[in-house]
Amino acid sequence: MASTEEIRSGLAEIVNEITGVPADDVQLEKSFTDDLDIDSLSMIEVVVAAEEKFGVKIPEDEVKNLATVGDAVSYIEKGQA
Amino acid sequence: MARSQVSVVVTGLGASTPVGGDVASTWDSLLAGRSGARSLTEDWVTELDMPVRFGAPAAVDPAEVLPRVKARRLDRSAQFAVVAAQQAWADAGFEGKASDAGLDPDRVAVVCASGIGGLHTLLGNYDLLVQQGHRKVSPLAIPMLMPNSPAANVSLELQARAGAHAPVSACSSSAEALAYGLDMIRSGRADIVVAGGSEAVIHPLPIAAFGNMMALSKRNDEPERASRPFDRDRDGFVLGEGGALFVLESAEHAAARGARVYAELAGAGMSADAHHIAQSEPGGQGIIAATRKALTDADLGVEDVGHVNCHATSTPVGDAAESVALRKVFGDAVANIPVTAPKSMIGHLLGGAGAVEAMTTVLSLHHGLVPPTINVDNLDEEIELDVVRDAPRKLDDDRPAALNNAFGFGGHNVVLAFRRH
Numbered sequence: 001m002a003s004t005e006e007i008r009s010g011l012a013e014i015v016n017e018i019t020g021v022p023a024d025d026v027q028l029e030k031s032f033t034d035d036l037d038i039d040s041l042s043m044i045e046v047v048v049a050a051e052e053k054f055g056v057k058i059p060e061d062e063v064k065n066l067a068t069v070g071d072a073v074s075y076i077e078k079g080q081a
Numbered sequence: 082m083a084r085s086q087v088s089v090v091v092t093g094l095g096a097s098t099p100v101g102g103d104v105a106s107t108w109d110s111l112l113a114g115r116s117g118a119r120s121l122t123e124d125w126v127t128e129l130d131m132p133v134r135f136g137a138p139a140a141v142d143p144a145e146v147l148p149r150v151k152a153r154r155l156d157r158s159a160q161f162a163v164v165a166a167q168q169a170w171a172d173a174g175f176e177g178k179a180s181d182a183g184l185d186p187d188r189v190a191v192v193c194a195s196g197i198g199g200l201h202t203l204l205g206n207y208d209l210l211v212q213q214g215h216r217k218v219s220p221l222a223i224p225m226l227m228p229n230s231p232a233a234n235v236s237l238e239l240q241a242r243a244g245a246h247a248p249v250s251a252c253s254s255s256a257e258a259l260a261y262g263l264d265m266i267r268s269g270r271a272d273i274v275v276a277g278g279s280e281a282v283i284h285p286l287p288i289a290a291f292g293n294m295m296a297l298s299k300r301n302d303e304p305e306r307a308s309r310p311f312d313r314d315r316d317g318f319v320l321g322e323g324g325a326l327f328v329l330e331s332a333e334h335a336a337a338r339g340a341r342v343y344a345e346l347a348g349a350g351m352s353a354d355a356h357h358i359a360q361s362e363p364g365g366q367g368i369i370a371a372t373r374k375a376l377t378d379a380d381l382g383v384e385d386v387g388h389v390n391c392h393a394t395s396t397p398v399g400d401a402a403e404s405v406a407l408r409k410v411f412g413d414a415v416a417n418i419p420v421t422a423p424k425s426m427i428g429h430l431l432g433g434a435g436a437v438e439a440m441t442t443v444l445s446l447h448h449g450l451v452p453p454t455i456n457v458d459n460l461d462e463e464i465e466l467d468v469v470r471d472a473p474r475k476l477d478d479d480r481p482a483a484l485n486n487a488f489g490f491g492g493h494n495v496v497l498a499f500r501r502h
Contacts, residue, residue, distance in 0.1 A: 020150030044220040051216075 002080065007054065007073045014049045018042055028070035036069075056080060089266045090502060091343040092335050093173025093328030094440050095165035097279075099321045099427045102141025103168055107427075107437075108444050110140075111452035112473050116305035116426050118319050125285045133297045135304035136283050137321035137428030154221055155234060156199030157281035157322075161433065162231035163238055165326040166193070166275055170239060173328035174340060178240035190243035190271040191236045192261045193326065194254035194278035196432025196489065199226030201284060231279055235326070243271040249432075251489030252392075254278050255324065256435025259497055260349035262329045272334040277436030279324025288320060294359065296396060308429075309456035310393035310400050310422035311464045318394040321428030325436040327443075344446045347482065347500040348379025354492030361399045361488070365406030368486070371494035372410045375484065379498035383411050386418060387480030388451055390442040392488045393422035394429050403486065404464045419476070421469045425455045435487030439497055442485040446501045449476045 002010070012026035021036050032038045038046070043066075047058050050072070056079030058066075066072045094104045099117025101107035110117070117137040126134050143160035144152040152160055175182035179189045202225040209217040224230060229247040236245035244265070248257040255278025262276030291297045298317040300307035308319040327346075335342055351374065354367035376383065389407060393400045400422075408415050423441050430437055445451050451474045460468060476483075485497045 018150075018153075020148070041220040041224075048216055 002054070004073060004077060007076050008069065010053055011050060011069065011072060011076070014046055014053065018045045018049065026069055028068065028073060030069050031067055032069070050076060054080060087267045087269070088332040089263050089329050089346045090332045090335050091327050091346060091443050092330045092340040093169040094325065094343065094443065095168025095170070095172060096323070096325035096437060096440055097139055097141060097143055097161050097164050098323040098325070098430070098437055099137035100140055102139070102146070104172070104440065106140070111423060111426055111441060112450065114426065114453050114455045116308070116455060117321065118304040118307055118428055120304055121283070129285050131285060131288060133288050133292050133299055134301045135307065135319070136288070137319050138283055139323045154225070156202040156225045156230060158195045158199055158279050159225070159231040159234045161279035161281060161322070161324040162193050162326065163234055165277065165279065165324050166235040166238060169275060169326040169328045173330070180240060184273065186240045186242040188243055188272040189239065189241040190262070190265050190274045191232050191239070191241045191245040192248065192258040192265070192274055192276040193232035193235050194248050194258040194432055195228055195231055195280050196249065196251045196254045197280065197282050197287070198228035199230055200282045200287065202226040204284060204286060235275055239275060241275060250493035250495070251491050252429065252431050253435050253487040253489035253493045253495040254432035256439060256485065256487035256495040256497055257351065257493070259327060259329070259346065259436060259439055260351060260495060262327070263346050263349055266329060266331050272331050274329045275326055276329050277324060277326035278432050280431040280433040281322045282431065283320060283322050291320065298395065306456050308395045308425050309458070310391065310395045310425050310454055311461055311466070311468050312457045313459040313461045315395045315397060315400065317396055318424065319428035321430045322433070323427070323430055323437065324433035325440045327436065327440070342502045344443045344502050345500040346497065347381065348375050348377070348498040350374025350376070350378055350496045352494045354494065356492055359490045361402040362492070363398060363402050363405070365402040365409065367492060367494045368403060368406035368488065369409050371496040372406065372484065375496040375498045379482065379500065381482050381498055381500070383414060385480055385482045386411070386484055387476055388442070388445055388483040389418055389420045390438050390445065390483065390485045391420050391422045392486040394424055399488070401461070401463050404466050408465060415465070416467055418467060419451050419469045419474050420466050421451050422454045423452065435485070435495060438487065439485045442483050442497070442499055445476060446483050446499055449478070450474070451476060
């Protein structure tokens with residue numbers, strides 16, 4: 001099972017690939033919309049890529065609850081548990 | 082009809098074509114008679130045993146020019162449009178978005194066309210859907226594949242708020258975009274219109290479809306010699322990709338800022354054949370009507386025209402109909418009007434063709450030089466035109482105007498009239 005930091009940095013790679021936001025900016029306390037300026041369409045792309053990378057399911061209804069990078073990382077951690 | 086009070090000039094040009102990644106390299110290649118056609122090396126060519134195995138891909142991949150993240154959010158057709166728009170904008174002397182450049186965004190419009198739209202995005206996402214499931218379809222698929230996507234993205238890029246439009250008329254789409262831009266400035270809806278278009282459909286489906294229509298050349302062993310407008314042995318067009326954008330501007334606005342002017346877009350004429358969904362009308366009646374409308378709109382007489390940049394795609398019927406039409410409009414004087422067919426070098430850019438060739442027409446007036454038509458080994462005796470061959474031809478100075486022809490499946494005819502500035 002991946003550590004919190006491994007998940008965060010894996011997610012940061014995805015975010016960088018899709019949106020161009022520098023991976024180092026993708027920290028746990030950052031808000032996807034307010035801090036990283038990621039629109040809802042890019043967010044769906046990030047989620048689909050994360051599902052594949054971490055082998056978890058993130059239902060569409062859940063995406064709106066993932067406000068920060070930390071929210072997404074803990075959702076993925078729980079999904080892997 | 083009296084000539085419009087507002088005259089419209091070309092102050093910027095941008096392009097990405099099979100023979101160059103910008104205007105200067107495209108122009109140099111055309112003057113040198115260099116073909117952009119080559120064998121296609123993609124896996125599908127052999128996997129699908131394609132009957133046509135060549136085309137004229139862009140000389141420079143637009144995805145390599147744009148920032149990576151911007152490129153992945155754009156269909157290839159829109160990538161060409163954004164690249165060409167950025168070039169044209171800079172060429173006109175503007176930097177950054179409209180407001181950064183000291184312009185009122187509400188007076189800047191975009192008219193950017195494609196004939197088919199985001200085909201790679203549509204078919205690529207269909208493949209993902211079928212092979213990997215609905216979850217893999219991009220949430221950006223619709224905004225990327227919609228045919229107004231290039232116009233919308235250029236508007237975003239430049240902060241153009243006077244309107245963003247995408248007229249669609251197959252292979253005359255981007256010529257129609259220039260005509261639409263002319264109207265917008267004449268009618269006072271904008272001071273500046275970034276107008277033109279692009280196409281990117283080098284993909285097995287359109288190649289199969291055009292091939293089954295008997296529209297494509299099958300000269301697989303000699304790609305560079307396949308596109309041969311007006312030649313006796315022409316057997317169809319060569320599929321190209323790319324596009325061009327113009328900065329059109331009211332002459333008054335251009336003069337006030339001391340802008341360099343390439344030429345005046347003096348008029349446009351359009352007609353529809355109402356003859357057949359895909360075949361040219363052999364008598365060229367629709368072309369004749371569009372040409373006469375363009376001349377009237379531009380307040381030009383037939384004696385003012387010193388050059389015609391032909392649509393001539395290298396299909397047997399189409400080239401002949403265009404020749405018939407030119408003879409009817411200009412009579413015996415046609416013998417003294419040098420014509421050329423850029424598709425002999427760049428192939429057929431479909432929705433992007435009109436704007437790229439209009440750009441060539443503008444540069445011919447600006448530099449006084451007409452690029453040659455290559456591959457005319459034996460001029461078809463039915464083509465009674467003065468086709469520029471072998472080397473560029475110098476234009477004489479006494480006739481101020483040049484025409485650009487663009488015709489599309491569906492019977493669309495667009496003729497643009499440019500006047501030397």
